[in-house]
Amino acid sequence: MNLLEFQERFADEDSCEWYLIQLRWPDGYVCETCGSKEAWYMSARRSYECRHCNHQRSITAETMFQASHTSLREWFLALYLVTESKKGISVLQLAHHLGMKDSRRAARMKKRIQQAMTARNERYLLQGFVELDEAVFIENGEHATVLAAVSVEEETGHPKYVRFQVVENMKAATLESAAVSVIDPSSDIATDAHPSHNRLGEHFNEHISCKQEKPSDAAQYLPWVHLLISNAKRFINGTHHAVNHLQGYMEEFSWRFNRRFCDLFQQILVASISYKPAYRLQ
Ligand SMILES: [Zn+2]
Structure with missing residues (x-):
């Protein structure tokens, strides 16, 4: 996907939300408490509310994007930039492309992306x-x-x-x-x-x-x-x-190499929904 296609596909927060919902619940949303498939989507809270038991669930809960003030659109763009650039992208370049004056937020996003990659790498041992x-x-x-x-x-x-x-x-x-x-x-x-x-x-x-x-x-x-x-x-x-965190960069390099024949943007989105960070991101 080139940058123009990316921008058309993920033009606003809504399109990122719907993409995330379809990725997480390809057969439709199911309430984790009562199993009902009938739920309202509350866009302002990025959450579903079950029509039967009123249980609410954020669509970003238990993903890379949870407890983050960053919009999904910024996250998706960051994931696109990290995976599409052949040689990777530095924190300063990432901050520049995301229009962040303070690069510390870009650094925290980059770190979280590397942690999601690490979690994927750790699923497999080398064999043969x-x-x-x-x-x-x-x-x-x-x-x-x-x-x-x-x-x-x-x-x-x-x-x-x-x-x-x-x-x-x-x-x-x-x-x-x-x-x-x-x-x-x-x-x-x-x-x-x-x-x-x-x-x-x-x-x-x-x-x-x-x-x-x-x-x-x-x-x-x-x-x-x-x-x-x-x-x-x-x-x-x-x-x-x-x-300053060599292991994270080694994991990023390995993750990219091990998926060199794959669509890396698609792969990182899959990684993003199965990685649950243990801390809040400001
Ligand atoms: Zn329910």
């Missing part, structure tokens, strides 16, 4: 043949270690899915628990011969340790994880500059 390595990124001007893992299609040799996890240190126990949090135990994993990887085989079906003669060998033995690490660095350094 998985390349694993660590890399150094910059967070708040300091070095941060990130565990990277990429599942590879065995027939074609192409990458399937990626996950990243920021870790405290390079100790074996730290890396093992990070690896277990993103990779299914049935997987076969390949790593370099760093001593911190020695016990990984205890957690997975098989551990292949690739002994490297020189650092450039890594790209040969573990090509996809290295490529995705450099792509992630380009995504973060190129668009976002100094990031």
